[in-house]
Amino acid sequence: MITYIVVVDDEPDVEEMFKQQFRRDLRSGRFVMEFALSAAAALDKVKEIPDPSLILILSDINMPGMSGLEMLPKVKAERPNVPVIMITAYGDEITRKKAADLGAAGLLPKPIDFNALREKIDERLERAA
Template sequence: MDDDASMCDAIAELVEVLDFRSERFLSALRFLEELEPERFDCLVSDVRMPGMDGFELGRRASAIAPGLPIIFVSSFDDEVTRSQAARVGAAAFLCKPVDADALLENLNAALDRG
């Protein structure tokens, strides 16, 4: 999920190239409206978005679907941002532009795929 449509498409296409299915959401609220336990295997989300940031989205998503792995992506790679991601229980934190190998490794780890 990313509020920037082109970035959202780029990450979703990368996920698909890595042989995973993806659904695109341009707002946190829209994703939460669609979220049900067991519907999604993993959430890949930007950190900074208007309205609701990725961390609040992560907290709310975890309340609806406990155990849902979350991978945050951000242009902001600083200790405060990484610390917030860890507090939300992120499976991973990746920097934009997202490296395909790093995304694949972290998706496999989040989904318990060797």
């Protein structure tokens, strides 16, 4: 089974950064990363990926149009069993609580600790296996 991770961020360089950090995993086919530059595009991608292939969604909070926090309840309604980890440069307690209240599985501060993220991805892959 192919497993997917969707990364949502309006900054185009984020895709290259993730591809670089996870290049071995991506090359080996351990998982596939899909990228969306907006929350609306992410919702479309989430609908396209078949169950149970989608194992994780990583989303920036601050984006033009629909924010990650506005997207969160919509994506949880579509895929209630898929964890969503929010990524933000503003990891204050209010933001953390709001994300948790809306159903986020966690909040990663920017700059991203890719070792911590890799652990979370490994956990999801083990559960999906």
